[in-house]
Amino acid sequence: MVQYARAHLDTSLAALADSTRRGVLEQLGREDASITALADRFHMTLTGMKKHVGVLEQAGLVVTEKVGRVRTCRIGARRLDEVAAWIASYHQLWDARFGELDQVIEELKQKEKSDGHHQPE
């Protein structure tokens, strides 16, 4: 198998690939909230929001605790370090391949300028 079996990344990224869920994270960043509160805020049924919270919890991005009849959600223990690390490594790779190209383009621009040609867009 070539594909690096990083299930973590899969679940984290999948959890983030939904604007409602990202919204929930931002919201919980401001203050803890019950499922009901979140459902209200995002104009959704309780059940629907519960699923989203479930996905986020599965990904470790949210933790919940039920006391009495209300389940309180808060930002979870899992930081996005892994994701950030992947992005960073990708960035590095990108630069490695295109840093050179950027340089070439920069040189071309300079040349065009000094040749008196107008710069294309």
Add this chain to the structure above:
Amino acid sequence: MVQYARAHLDTSLAALADSTRRGVLEQLGREDASITALADRFHMTLTGMKKHVGVLEQAGLVVTEKVGRVRTCRIGARRLDEVAAWIASYHQLWDARFGELDQVIEELKQKEKSDGHHQPE
């Protein structure tokens, strides 16, 4: 609408939330490749790989060019700056809420140590 309609983020993250696709990106980071080459490398049909490449291309993470009968794929113009920025802002938010908690935990550890209790884990 409360949910921040950042379609970019949605498509970028969704494109990344698949290990095959991340593998393709890493591969293309090393060298450009044809669809066939990628399909071989990831043990998949041409058609299957073409779909993945399509998703990556849609997200701007890959660009392709067909010359003759072979379509060559290369790392695309879109850097993951947006994604990185979101992650960073989330990180910041996380720290804001939990930096304090970290401090409390650290203090507790210190206290336990000085109390002569053995440190849990």
Add this chain to the structure above:
DNA sequence: CGCATACTGAACCATACGGTTCAGTGTCTA
């Protein structure tokens, strides 16, 4: 007790996803 609140779970629905097969189309190359 009796009612409202807050969640839970099952079932359902439409659509998307990851993958396949199969039947093309277009391009090399001998």
Add this chain to the structure above:
DNA sequence: TAGACACTGAACCGTATGGTTCAGTATGCG
């Protein structure tokens, strides 16, 4: 020109996703 090669597109398949409704269960409160 014939055949191999590289891709393309449509159709299909099983499963997942994002959402709903509806029918519970458990808790709080007057």
